[in-house]
Each structure stands twice: as C-alpha cells, then as structure tokens.
Amino acid sequence: MSQTSPLPPNATPGINLRGAVDLSALKNRATAAQSGAPSGGSPYAVDVNEQSFQEFVQLSQKVPVVVALGSGRSHQSAQVTAVLEKLMNEYGGRIALGRVDADTSPQIAQAFGVTAVPTTIALINGQPVPMFEGELAEEQIREFLEELLKVAASNGVTGNLGGAQDPQAPAEPPLPPLHQAARDAIDAGDLALAQASYEKALAEKPNDADAKIGLAQVQLMRRTAEINVLQAEELRTRAASDPEDLEAVLAVADLDVTGGHVEDALARLVKFIGTHFGPERDTVRVRLLELYDVVGVSDPRVSASRQALARALF
Template identity: 30%
Template sequence: MEVTDATFDKDVLDLSETIPVVIDLWAPWCAPCRTLGPMIEKVVDETEGRVALAKVNVDENPAISQAFKVQSIPAVFAIKDRKIVDSFVGALPEQQIRAWVEKLAPIESPADLLAEADDEQSLLSALELDPGHEGAIAKLANIKIGLGDYDAALELISRVPENDELRQLAAKARLLAKDISFSSQDEVEARLNELLSSVRDDDQARKEFLDLLATFDPSDPRVTQFRKALTSRLF
C-alpha cells in the first residue's frame, strides 16, 4: 500500500499493533529503489498476510522521511507495536530480504501450535515433536507444580537452558517441595531478611534465599537490593 504523511498513523502505526509492517522509503529517481521495490513486494506477498508492506515516496512525504532520519534511500524499516524493530539501507539480494522479512513473523511449527494450548496432552504432543520447546516446557512444568508433582516439573525444566520464567518455576517447585510458601511478597521479603544472618554458614538457608529471591520479578528493585546484601554476607 502507498502511505502518505496524512495516512501514516492509521495505515502503519495502528496496523503494527496487529502485524509487523515493513516500510519501504523510496523515490522515482532512485535506481536501487527500482531494483529493491519489486523484490520486497514479492517477499512480503509470500508471507500471505503475516507481514504488511507500506511504500513511502520520500519526495512527496517529507515528514515521514524526517521522522525516520533518512539520509539515503532505499531505506527499509520494520515496525511492530509502533516501534522500529529492524532496518536496512540499500538494495539487498532477494535471499537476504526474504530472511530479514521471515524473522519478523516466523511461521509457527506444529509444535508451536500445540504449545498454544493449555492442556497436558497437547503440551506433551508438542514436546514429542520438539523436546526442547521452551513454551511447552514452561506450561507443562506449571501444570505439574499445580498437581504437586515437583520432581516432574524440575525434570522438565532441566531439559533446556533456564530463562527468567523457567528459573522462577524451578524455584517455586523446589520451595513447595519443602512445603515453603508465603501469601504475599512482603512475607517473602521478611523471610529473606531473616535468612541473611544464616546464608554464610548454612547451605540450606542460602539455597532457600536464592529460590525465594527468584520468585520476584527480575525487574523488582528488591532483587538488586537482596543480591547486594547476600554478596556482603558471603564475601
């Protein structure tokens, strides 16, 4: 679709909240633009609606060009959720363009589709297809924790490198296996303060401290506060 200064918000920014939008900034006098244009149109068409293409004539729409601080063309930007997520300048080979576009909206595998479900059988089926599918592992581990099968949850989590979500689930499973639970984060904070006096010489206290700390959101400022406090006790 052709986009103008007047239609940019509606045609690009609003749409980017639903699917990624590729913006091709070009001009009729630009030879590389005439080379790139048909290739990028072809590649975006191949996504069958998973990615949209917006073409902007920079001569006729200076506001858009200025907003993107375009210094040379062709300039291509990818917008998702109203933010620039990727870009390139110049006419790339079609194969590179295809790889670039496919990263914006990868095709879901059968395992991905099964992992979108919340029932145990679908998640097990997803793991049969992709034993290291992190999304399916996280959901299934959470189900196992809810059923009180903490060892099974920890075994699942051990199959893949930990991320923040899996680290939090593993900590939850270990704590519940020891019948350690709290009704609020304030209670967890109070327990962490209690444990600080023991973490240097008591291995179990140190493990409980780290697991309790893992139950906080990683962005919570208390995480940094307690990590510093732990370090000061240990060293």
C-alpha cells in the first residue's frame, strides 16, 4: 500500500501542466539552481515554490531535475526527501532536487495532477517523467534515478551542476537527423512537428525502438497538454462514476502517468480490457502498449502490468 497523505481540500487550481512547463519559454541556461538558495542536506537541492518553479523547470535543460512534492504534515515526505538529498550528493550535480511543500504551493501539485504526498516526479527538457509515489527504500529510489539518467542521456541532457561532465560517462553519439529534428521541435514547443518527425523515422525504419518510444512520449505530451485542471477534475469524476466512459478512462490514465501514478494508470486500463470486448477493448489495449513504451518496458511496474494483462486477455 502506498504511504501517502491527501492534500488539503482547499488546494486551488490555478495552473495546468502546460502553463507550468512552458517549452517555448525555456532558455539555454547553464547555471546552478537559481530558484532558491541551497539548503538542507545537499547543495544540489533547493526549496521551490510557485514563484520560483519556472526557473527550476528551466534547469531541466541542463540536468534532469527531480520534484519532491511533500508536506510538513507527512513523516513519509521527510523520509523520502532525506533519501533524495543523500543521493543528490552521490550523483555530484548530475541531478538536481526541488523540494515542494504542497500545502503552501498547491498549484504545483495541481499542475502534475498530484492528490497525495509524498509524490516524486522528474523533468527532462521541461517534460515530466514518471517516477514514484509514497515512500521507497533507498536502493529502489536509486534505481529510479539511474533510469532517469539513462532517459536524460538519450535526450541529450548530460550536464553537471558542478560545471564538468562525468569523466566516466561515455560520449553520446549524435542523434539521427529525424530524431534530432524531433528533439529540436520539442525544445521549440512544436509537438506536432516532433510527432511528424518520429512518424517519418518509423516509416523509414519500422524497427526503430527509440523513435517508437519518442513517438509515444510526444503523443502523451500532446494529449495531456490540452487538458486543464478543471477538465482533469471533470474527467476523473466521469471515470469514477461511469467505468464505460472510454474517453474519460483513457484521459485519466494519461494524467496518472504524467503525474507519476503509473500503477493506477496501467491498472485502470487493464481492468477495462478485462471487462470489455470489441473495438473499445482494442483501443484501450493499444493505448496501454503505448504507455508501456513511455514508462519503459524494463520498468517493474510494466512487467507486473503485462502479467495482469495476460490474465485479463486469457
């Protein structure tokens, strides 16, 4: 069971994910975390609030950044933050940590669709990467950070807040032209062009695994970017009250993955597949496979979901 605490009911929607993570506004800044003065257990960890959040997002063009959404009311939040701070020191500036108090900065929690703390989310080039919710053991958190660095490297984000590259890190080869075009389009906020570039790459090379993953990621970005906070609340209400509402089921699964609630998203789709037949079932199955690519086929949550899917299908 996930050890999380609900957010206070007076958390006021004010920004959606697109507004909080505005790709078109990102600049190529190579500074350390300017969103706040380093404090606590790591020089690579800063306190982030609604006013400084955009500056912290910009840092994700240089290094992957981790957003730890917690609360002073939650002992688990303090435990997760302490482990993350320790690990930030181990990684020596290859990852930055932003500590967010969801009680005093509810709009950041709303931006990611977070309803309980602690929840941990990452950003690479301003785009959310699913992490985990609740409290995990240090080794499990380290595994998530190792995967985060791999995803960051595949997207060209290999900086170091100490001003130097990791001498043991191998040099990254240049991206194929269409992959680079997609990356450039994402940086410019043109997700439609990024999608077209990945689709062209797959047309030329159908077994291009990186293009397949990139396409799934961009498609998820486009779908969730069109949903504001109020619409998200309405979709969640619809999905809860009517399990047959295909549009709501798919949208809430997207929002859950973006917000880090991966298990909930995958379980929701598997449950729909297990109780439906025909075209709707196939539609949900295709979406589920796309989300597997987004989360990562080696992720243990995907492995568990695949087993549940097999049971649902057979």
